[in-house]
Amino acid sequence: MSTANVTPSSIPGSSPTVMKLADLVAGQSLPATPPYVMSDEERHEIEHCLHHYDDNRAASIDALKIVQKKHGWVPDAAIAKIGELIGIPAADVEGVATFYNLIFRRPVGRNVIKICDSISCYLTGYDEVREAISAHLRINLGQTTADNRFTLLPICCLGACDKGPVAMINDDTVVNLSPETIPALLEQYK
Amino acid sequence: MTANIAETKPLTANIVAGRAPLNLKEYSAAGGYRAVRKALKEMAPGDVTKAVKDANLRGRGGAGFPTGVKWGLVPSLEKSPGSRYLVCNADEMEPGTFKDRLLMESDPHSLVEAMIVAGYAIQATRAYIFLRGEYVEAAKNLNAAIAEANAAGFLGKDILGSGWSMDLHVHTGAGRYICGEETALINSLEGRRANPRAKPPFPAIAGLWGKPTVVNNVESLCNVQHIVNNGSAWFLGLNQGKSKDGGTKLYGISGRAKKTGLWELPIGTTAREILEVHAGGMKDGLKLKAWLPGGASTDFLTPDHLDLAMDFDTIAKAGSRMGTGLLTVVDDRQNMVSVVRNLEDFFARESCGWCTPCRDGLPWTYKTLVAMERGEGRPGDIEMLEKMTRFLAPGRPFCAHAPGAMEPLQSALKFFRGEFEATIKKIDKTTATHAAA
Numbered sequence: 266m267s268t269a270n271v272t273p274s275s276i277p278g279s280s281p282t283v284m285k286l287a288d289l290v291a292g293q294s295l296p297a298t299p300p301y302v303m304s305d306e307e308r309h310e311i312e313h314c315l316h317h318y319d320d321n322r323a324a325s326i327d328a329l330k331i332v333q334k335k336h337g338w339v340p341d342a343a344i345a346k347i348g349e350l351i352g353i354p355a356a357d358v359e360g361v362a363t364f365y366n367l368i369f370r371r372p373v374g375r376n377v378i379k380i381c382d383s384i385s386c387y388l389t390g391y392d393e394v395r396e397a398i399s400a401h402l403r404i405n406l407g408q409t410t411a412d413n414r415f416t417l418l419p420i421c422c423l424g425a426c427d428k429g430p431v432a433m434i435n436d437d438t439v440v441n442l443s444p445e446t447i448p449a450l451l452e453q454y455k
Numbered sequence: 456m457t458a459n460i461a462e463t464k465p466l467t468a469n470i471v472a473g474r475a476p477l478n479l480k481e482y483s484a485a486g487g488y489r490a491v492r493k494a495l496k497e498m499a500p501g502d503v504t505k506a507v508k509d510a511n512l513r514g515r516g517g518a519g520f521p522t523g524v525k526w527g528l529v530p531s532l533e534k535s536p537g538s539r540y541l542v543c544n545a546d547e548m549e550p551g552t553f554k555d556r557l558l559m560e561s562d563p564h565s566l567v568e569a570m571i572v573a574g575y576a577i578q579a580t581r582a583y584i585f586l587r588g589e590y591v592e593a594a595k596n597l598n599a600a601i602a603e604a605n606a607a608g609f610l611g612k613d614i615l616g617s618g619w620s621m622d623l624h625v626h627t628g629a630g631r632y633i634c635g636e637e638t639a640l641i642n643s644l645e646g647r648r649a650n651p652r653a654k655p656p657f658p659a660i661a662g663l664w665g666k667p668t669v670v671n672n673v674e675s676l677c678n679v680q681h682i683v684n685n686g687s688a689w690f691l692g693l694n695q696g697k698s699k700d701g702g703t704k705l706y707g708i709s710g711r712a713k714k715t716g717l718w719e720l721p722i723g724t725t726a727r728e729i730l731e732v733h734a735g736g737m738k739d740g741l742k743l744k745a746w747l748p749g750g751a752s753t754d755f756l757t758p759d760h761l762d763l764a765m766d767f768d769t770i771a772k773a774g775s776r777m778g779t780g781l782l783t784v785v786d787d788r789q790n791m792v793s794v795v796r797n798l799e800d801f802f803a804r805e806s807c808g809w810c811t812p813c814r815d816g817l818p819w820t821y822k823t824l825v826a827m828e829r830g831e832g833r834p835g836d837i838e839m840l841e842k843m844t845r846f847l848a849p850g851r852p853f854c855a856h857a858p859g860a861m862e863p864l865q866s867a868l869k870f871f872r873g874e875f876e877a878t879i880k881k882i883d884k885t886t887a888t889h890a891a892a
Contacts (some may be wrong), residue, residue: 317624318646319538319581319664325646326629330588353646364648364807365629367588379589383550384751385709385783387797421632421801422550422751423589426709426783427716436591 301342303350307331311350321351325361329368338369366420374409374416376454379433382419385426390443394430397444401451415451461486463693464703465681466674467719470561476596479603482564490680491571491609495617498683503576507679509687511701515554516544516635516672517749517778519700519767522679528659529577529667539667541579541621542644543570543676545586545593546628546635549750550801551783554705555673557717559586559593562677563600567623569676571609572683574621577669582623585640588630597625632805636854637670638662639807650809651854678702698723698766706765708734710784711741717781723769727761729782741786745870749778751798752859754866755785775866791871792878795864796824802860813857816847820864832878840875841868 314327328347332339339362348355362368369377378398382391395406398417402410409416425431428440434454442450461468469477469485477485494503508523529539543566547555559566566584574582586594601623604610612620631649633639638652641663662668682690691701700722706729707717713735720729726746730736737743745755748765754775756763763769770777785794803817820843823836844865847857868875 317626320645322646323644326643327626330627330629357647360648361646365631367628367630382797383801384747384794384798385551387794388710388783388785388789419804420589420630421805422548422552424547424553424556424587426551426553426781427707429709433589438589438592 301336301340301346303332303343303346304335307335308350311347315351322353322357324351325353325358326365326368329358329362329365333369337375338372366418372409374413376414376435377416377418378451379418379420379423380406381421381423381429381431383422383426385422386429386431389429391430393444394432394442394447397447398451401447414455462685462689464719465693466558466565466677466703466705467562469565470557476561476563476600479564479600479607482562482568486684487564488568488607488609490683491568491575492615494572494575494683495615495619500576500578503572503679503683506682506687507576510678510682510690511687511699512675512678512682512690513700513767514672515674515704515779517549517752517776519777522671522675525659525671526573526577526669528657529669530660532578535667537666538580538664539577540663540669541570541574541577541582542640542663542668542670543582543584543673544635544637544640544670545584545590545673546640547590547673548587548632548635549752549779550798551709551747551750552779552781553707553709554717554779554781556590556593557705558673558677559590560596563593563596564604565677565680566597566673567600567604568609569679570623571604571614571621572679573669573671573676574623575614575617575619577667578619579621579669582621583644583663584623584625585634585644586625586627587634588627590627594625594627601625631807632801633807633854633856636856639854640670641668648807650807651856653853674705693721694723695721697721697764699768700766704765704780706733707781708784709781710746711738711786712736712784713738723764723766725762726756726765726782729765730761730784737784737786741788743784744787744789745785745791745794745867747778747783747785747863748775749780749782751783751801752776752855752862753778754862755870756866757870776862790828791867791874792824792828795867796821796828798863799824799860802856806856810853812847812852813854813860816843816852817857817860819843820860827875827878830878830880832875832880834879836879837868837872837875840864844868 310331311328314324315321332343344358345355348358402415404410404417406419423431425440430442431440504523504526512522513519570582610623628634634643634649636651639649643649658668693702702722703719704722706720708715718733743758747753748770756775760773767777799821803821806813806817808814844861847861849858
């Protein structure tokens with residue numbers, strides 16, 4: 266009955282019309298994902314977070330991150346489930362999920378590259394590095410490779426400006442990038 | 456020698472490149488947690504606040520507001536009983552800034568100790584480190600330090616038998632530059648979208664969950680235990696007479712300089728010394744064209760300004776802001792239209808969308824600059840950008856985000872107007888209809 270039941274990720278074999286719209290939005294086809302069911306482990310982790318705050322709502326960002334850590338992104342059904350668990354409307358959880366750039370509401374590749382495009386990296390060669398990544402992976406910013414191995418996203422200043430250009434690949438901060446080092450660097454991430 | 460470093464470079468005395476951060480035992484052996492004992496056993500909370508006020512420690516997050524004065528705004532326990540919070544703003548995201556990362560990754564106990572002392576001063580019941588989500592290593596090291604501090608009785612219930620209790624928790628964010636604005640940070644910490652709040656009421660009166668809240672930057676806080684240990688006069692003297700402000704400052708250089716990096720120096724050190732002595736000047740073959748004193752949201756200065764002391768008042772008098780104090784240097788191969796386009800792209804993307812001037816004005820500014828960069832600027836574009844700097848001036852939008860975005864733009868137009876003019880298509884009367892289209 267929740268608002269979450271209208272998009273393809275939560276309904277196996279959902280209507281082709283909806284699927285088409287999602288394709289259009291993503292600019293590429295979404296990989297099939299099984300329906301989301303919150304695991305006991307996720308539930309326990311979220312419930313543990315509630316103790317950190319004087320109001321349950323504060324755990325909404327932690328909860329989204331817990332789900333994402335497990336699934337790679339946050340499916341619709343998880344939005345509703347988190348709302349239920351911490352006692353706030355699903356719409357509020359969605360409002361939070363869509364505000365923050367580190368919460369993904371669409372599937373991403375196995376490895377997420379976040380490349381800093383802020384001023385210090387711009388001055389030290391961001392454009393060339395981004396072009397090298399795009400050329401090597403054949404994707405632009407915001408896209409995922411066909412084999413689902415990499416997603417490329419822009420990110421603001423990563424706080425390692427003295428070592429620019431800088432990017433993060435998953436949890437690793439990679440520094441002093443140059444177009445020449447990109448292929449060998451990316452090879453480390455399967 | 457070691458003692459000497461601790462006395463002249465308190466922020467970085469424990470930091471050795473390539474070495475793991477000190478654990479509790481090592482940190483204590485280096486003089487750590489002495490300030491917690493001294494404050495809790497020998498000083499009243501108000502004495503700690505007074506010491507920080509007297510030291511003239513000004514906020515290192517960029518605004519330069521006196522830290523002790525901020526603490527002093529928190530109402531007394533009689534006036535406002537119940538919960539009150541200390542929040543460390545560790546959402547370092549100002550482009551060109553990389554100082555708090557070093558402090559938290561390399562000496563996490565320093566921030567933990569600072570927060571215990573600061574928390575005692577305002578009698579906080581709970582404290583949070585609002586850490587940006589990307590700082591994975593900092594989160595790991597801080598959580599390890601907090602666990603040790605808890606086990607040693609420096610955190611939790613009835614700390615050192617003082618009757619005062621405080622928890623400390625690391626909250627990791629999920630992105631968005633606007634979280635660095637203190638009221639947006641509070642909304643984010645409450646689990647909401649990070650839209651700024653109206654001020655007043657100021658957070659010191661009604662902040663997190665409507666309770667008195669102090670939000671301080673990482674570097675500001677990390678000075679506190681040293682002020683308690685060594686006194687306000689010592690702290691003031693750290694400036695070596697270079698400034699009215701007290702203490703040292705983490706200064707840095709990024710961009711195409713020879714040795715980019717971060718140095719702890721007396722506050723008020725000149726920009727020239729930072730660039731030419733510590734960073735070894737610009738890379739061979741490059742000349743300095745312009746510099747941002749402390750982040751993307753500060754006005755550009757030129758090589759003529761290099762002899763200015765890097766402190767809040769001096770840089771403000773020159774028409775800019777010291778901001779975070781980490782210089783971004785722009786070399787003579789760069790076109791200022793493109794540099795400002797990069798900056799405005801950032802600000803447009805990071806607008807929270809709450810108020811119209813910022814949500815619409817910044818993308819408009821950005822798109823105009825993109826056109827100019829392509830050589831497709833139109834007559835009137837420069838005047839429109841100037842108008843934008845007035846429409847988005849402080850007080851017009853809801854918070855300081857858009858005014859910050861206008862600082863590099865207005866100064867670039869002031870110092871490098873010719874580069875903007877060169878992008879405007881020369882349109883004569885016969886093609887004037889095109890300009891109107």
